[in-house]
Structure formats: structure tokens, C-alpha cells
Amino acid sequence: MSNYHIKNLEEYFQVHRKSVRNPELFWEEIAEEHFLWRKRWDKVLTWDFKKPEVKWFEGAKLNITENCIDRHLRIRGDKTAILFEPNDPKETAQHISYRQLYERVNQLANVLKEQGIKKGDRVCIYLPMIPELAISTLACARIGAIHSVVFAGFSAMALSTRVNDSDCKMVITSDGSYRGTKTIDLKGIVDDALKECPGVETVLVVKRIHSEIEMKNGRDKWLQPLLDKAATECEPEIMDAEDPLFILYTSGSTGMPKGMVHTTAGYMVYTAYTFKNVFQYRENDIFWCTADIGWITGHSYIVYGPLANGATSVMFEGVPNYPDWGRFWEIVAKHKVTQFYTAPTAIRALAKEKLDCVERHDLSSLKVLGSVGEPINEEAWHWYNDNIGKKKSPIVDTWWQTETGGIMISPIPYITPTKPTYATFPLPGIQLTLMDEHGEEITGNQVDGRLCIKFPWPSMARTIWGNHKRYKETYFSTYENQYFTGDGALRDEVGYYRITGRVDDVIIVSGHNLGTAPIEDSINEHPAVAESAIVGFPHDIKGNALYGYVILKETGESRVHDNLRKEINQIITEHIGPIAKLDKIQFTSGLPKTRSGKIMRRILRKIACNETDNLGDTSTLLNPEVVQEIMDNAL
Ligand code: WTA
Secondary structure, eight states: OOSSSOOSHHHHHHHHHHHHHOHHHHHHHHHHHHOOOSBOOSEEEEEETTTTEEEEEETOEEOHHHHHTGGGHHHHTTSEEEEEEOSSTTSOOEEEEHHHHHHHHHHHHHHHHHTTOOTTOEEEEOOOSSHHHHHHHHHHHHHTOEEEEOOTTSOHHHHHHHHHHTTOSEEEEESOEEETTEEEOHHHHHHHHHTTOTTOOEEEEEOSSOOOOOOOTTTEEEHHHHHHHSOSOOOOOOEETTSEEEEEEEOOSSSSOEEEEEEHHHHHHHHHHHHHHHTTOOTTOEEEEOSOTTSHHHIIIIIIHHHHTTOEEEEEOSOTTSSOTTHHHHHHHHHTOSEEEEOHHHHHHHHTSOTHHHHTSOOTTOOEEEEESSOOOHHHHHHIIIIISTTTSOEEEEBOOGGGOSOOBOOOTTTSOOOTTOOBSBOTTOOEEEEOTTSOEEOSSSEEEEEEEOSOOTTOOOEETTOHHHHHHHHHSSSTTOEEEEEEEEEOTTSOEEEEEESSSEEEETTEEEEHHHHHHHHHTSTTEEEEEEEEEEETTTEEEEEEEEEEOOOSOOOOHHHHHHHHHHHHHHHTOGGGOOSEEEEESOOOBOTTSOBOHHHHHHHHTTOGGGOOOOTTOSOTHHHHHHHHTOO
16 A cells, blocks of 8 residues: 555545554655655654644755755656746747756856855745746755745735845845736836835846836846856755745734745655645646745645656746636647646636637646635536536645645545535545534534644644744634634535635635735725725635725715725725725725624625625624614615
8 A cells, every 4th residue: 555646545544544543654654755865854743732833854854956856857857847838828838847947946046145145044036927936936945045935916015014024135026027918017016115125135136028127236136147157056955854945924814914934844745745646646747736836836736746746847927818718728738738726716717708718729638627725616616527627537626725835635536536615535644623612623424613633744834934922823722732724614424524714804815815904904094094894705706805894084075985995995905915905895884893892794794795684693782773874885
């Protein structure tokens, strides 16, 4: 029985049982089989969820880029590592071989060193989906610098907050980016952001759109001339297993975004293992994950997981509707993609278009389809299964989080029978629990509760950068000795899990996690706004859209509401980015509050969702009369 390429459901159960009975042995076998270690670990696992502290493969020494690149050179030097598909289909795709990747990563690593970056320094990467993005992450890892990729759709303010939170010394960006027919002035955004970031000494700029940009003397440097002078060999920095590999920010329900810290060995072992298992990866497959590397899905399943397996990973710069809604399928056909991994929001958008967009392309290369980021609704699941998979390619509905580092719940394709909207079974090594509101574990099947994980896994985030207390409070304080995911889930009669959605104030819009508090904070900065509250409501493409209730200040000034709505969305765009814009804004004289002054979001949510038949008990409210007003004026 192998931990990989499980042959049937019985074997899955056996492997899972083994991983629960003796987790150390299970992960040790995987770590031994597949990786290049400079020194073996002394201890597989140390853990204590009370502190919380988790360490995997303590004492081991390695460099993840040796595992993702160097190790493959002898047998796969000429194989394509990164297959870059540009925004414009007329621009030629780039096949970057493992050898070329090795050279480009080492050159950039040498440039970073020359610019004063050392082991442990933080480097912010703010780039579009071009090869330099993947290469920058690997170049940091090569020299032991900690990368912090910020999604290039975030605003200047969101960028500066993230740069400052982790004290980045350097930003790597480009002169601009392409998105369908549009170009975006990324360097301008960086310039704005850095007005607030005194710690940034250097900005390296990739030339992508050849636009005229300003270069700040002494700070900004074009990358290419530096690369041209750099050597193609760079000795890897030998890292400890638990040295940080990267920081990636994710929204919490309150406060600052959380800089989740992932460490080296555990993250590598887990992403490599799950990539191979969940996508049933075989040599010569062409794997395409449509996520942006600005999110965890891109880190784990465009860069580290695929490359650790010596796979070919497709990177797509563009958008699904340029030049038309057939673009994804054109790419699948052109590169003979075997595994295709995307988000429900994309599936819903694609399903709205004419079927001809799909049917004119040959999708016969596909073997496995994946979904991630939010619950997939039944209709989207069937559309994906019928039209893309032609009922032959299983759908792996993969549940996981930025914090988990890798996929936690998923069918194993061709082994686990799929069921629409169910992520099915936990992967080997993963021990799930459902908890009730009193903190008791709910046993048995056909139950629902709050999803927790009771045993560590190698790729769990170890802390929040600079705030271990918040890490403990957010994930380990709700239930004793459990990691709390923030999601609700149900377990059906055979033990399959279905994720029902967030149980906190995080709303997932088009697959992006948005905390309500930071959006409310930015709205409240508008001079005319006194207070606001945000809730989610169902949207047929985005999954959820945002509904804002806004109380205006009594200024006596009569402003046109539509203008105010635009201004409010403008402020949100400046503070966070266009992804957090509100679809509906209702002005109101008050918000329903408890006697302790907390906004009763439950009521606002029901009104936004048009479910006003059963508002529940409103008698305990401080101001029950406001509920009727809000209902009468609902949008
Ligand atoms: C949600 C993305 C249902 C969930 C990898 C989780 C899902 C949050 C699924 C994490 C799924 C992710 N079914 N819900 N298959 N996958 N989610 O950090 O609420 O961007 O907590 O990580 O997305 O989002 P994140």
C-alpha cells in the first residue's frame, strides 16, 4: 500500500487510518521518499495547541528551491516547468524549462543579494501573473528571504499596510500590467503606496507594458539590466525546517489583514503530497490552476506543489473573457491541459455564456477538474461536470484555507465517488471534527456544526506575523485543543463533508475573502457617513455580493444619494481595492443594535437576502423600530 496513487476506496480508508494511528510515521515516510534534505530531521513533530506551537521535521536542513528546481535538472532539465500564456493570444506562449528556470531564479537571487537582501529579510512582490512573479518567489526562497506576495488588484493603501506590517525592505513590481483590453499602472500604485513606507530601500521594476513611468532616483531600478549582469549560479541558503518561507495576508473579520506565516519543510512536504494525490498527477501531465499567485492557491498549486513534483505548471496572465469567453477552453486545447483547477465564481460566469464558447474547443485532454475558494452550488457543479468534464473527468471540490497551506478535504479522483456540493473526505493526515456551540464535539453522521481540525498537519500556518496572540485567539481559543476554521460544515450519512460557509464576519466575494470591519472602517472615513454595516447577499456569479447599510451624518446638507454611493465605493476602492465595492447601498436612520451596542448583523443579513418572513426575536433590541424602516426601504 502506497501513500500515493491510492487504488480504491478501501485503500483510502486504510491510508487515512494509518495516518491517524501514527501520524509521525506516516509523514516521515512521505518526507523520506521524495525530497532532497541537506540534513535529516531529529524529530518529526512537536505540538501543543494550547500555546499554540507546532514544529514539523525539526532539525532538518534544506532549501525548497533545490527540491523544486535543482533536483529535476538531471532528468527533466529540458522539460517545461512554467508554461506562460500571455494576456494577448497573439503573443507567443513561453515554455520555461527547468534548466531555464534554474538560471533565471539564480540570477534574480544574485540580484537580490547584491541589493542587500539577506536571509530573513522580507521582500514584497506586487506583480501581475507573469513568469517573474513565480521566479521572484523562488529567488527569495533561494537566499532565505521571506516573500510576501500582495495580489496586484489591491489598492495603494492596502499595499502600504501590508508592506509596513511585515517591514519589507524591497518591493518587486512592474511598469504595468495587462488585463484583457486594459492596462493597469502598477508602478503608479506602488509609488503612491511607498509614500507611507519609509522602510523600503529598493524597488525592482520588471518591464512588461513598456509604458513611460517615473523612476525614483536611488530607489527604483529596472530589473533586466541587473539580471543581465548576474551569474546563473547561486548557492542555495541552507534553511532550517521551521524557518519562515513566506507571509501571505488574509482578511480577518476584524482589524488588520493577518500575515499568515508558512515555514519551509512542512509546507513543502504537504503541498507536494497533496498536489500529487488530489490531481492524480502523472509525469507529462500539463497542470493548470487559474488562480493568481497573489492568493494561497497560486502559491501552493502553481508554484510550490507542481514544481516539487517536476510538473509543468501553466501560468495565465489574462482574464476569462478576453478576447472572448472561450479563452479558458482555447488554452486547454492549445496546451493539452490535463488538470484544470478554478473557482466556482469563474465557473458561474462561464456557464452564463453560449455553450458554443466551450464546444468549439477540443477538451479531450482533460482528466481531472478542480474547484476551490467557496462552496460550489449544484447548478455550477453540473454545468462543469457535463460541459467541461463531459461526465468523464471527476470534479475535485477542494476545501482549504490560506491558513492550512494545502488542500484538506477533497475527493481523490477516480477513487472517491463525487457528490455535487460535497468536498467529501479529509485527505490522509487530516483529522476533522465538528463542534457545537457549547464546545462539544458532535459525533456520528448526518450532523452539522463548526468545522475544526484536532491534529496538526505539516503545512499549517505557524503564526500571524508579529502577532502570535492574535493567532492564538483567532484559531485556538474558540474550542479547546482544536484549530477552528471559521467555517460551518455538515457530515452526511456516509461521512462526506459539505462546507456550508463562513460562520464569522468574513464574506467571500468572487472567491476573495473580505472582512466586514475593514470595509466599514473605510466607509466611515467618508465625511458624510456616521456609521455603517456590511453584510453579504447571494449573487449568481460572485457567490456573494456586498450590501451596505449606511447612516449619514445630520449635516443639513442635502446630497444626491447616487453621488454618495459612488463616493463610498470610491473610498473602498482606494482603501482596499475594487473587489470590495458594494453592490447595494441603503441609507438608513439607524442600525439594529443589541443593548450592549453590537450591530445585529443577522437581521441585516436576512433583510439583504430578502428573507424577512422569519427575522427571529427582535424584542431584545435597543431600537426595534428601526427594523421596519430598514425593511420598508430595502433595495
Ligand atoms: C472557503 C482558499 C467551500 C472557506 C484556498 C474557507 C471553500 C475560505 C472551499 C478560505 C470549498 C475554500 N468549498 N468553501 N471547496 N474552499 N472555501 O483563505 O470558507 O482564500 O474558509 O483559501 O474559502 O479562503 P482562502
